Amino acid sequence: MYAYGRGYQQDFSRARSLLDTAARSNHGPSMYYIGIFKTYGYGTAINYEQAVNWFERSAGTADMRFADAATKNARELKVSSIHVHRSGGDVCLIGSFDCRKR
Secondary structure, three states: OOOOOOOOOOOHHHHHHHHHHHHOOOOHHHHHHHHHHHHHOOOOOOOHHHHHHHHHHHHOOOOHHHHHHHHHHHHHHHHHOOOEEEEOOEEEEOOOOEEEEO
């Protein structure tokens, strides 16, 4: 509800805190949504490596409602992380945070 602003003012930090609590109990959907937060930077820095980790953890739970989507998202982030992003004089390997001047 905090993530979407339904009934409460939208608050990604509060939503993340609640998701973290549920994820510690091996709650697959919470792990999935933490992956979404990490992918798009909702209330946190974008971090594709951590997003992949959360999606893989979600896929490993018994909650099949999220397993397929979590597996798909992890796979897509892994594939996109091998592409090179060039901006100005920097070369960055997306997802690895390996940026250096050329």
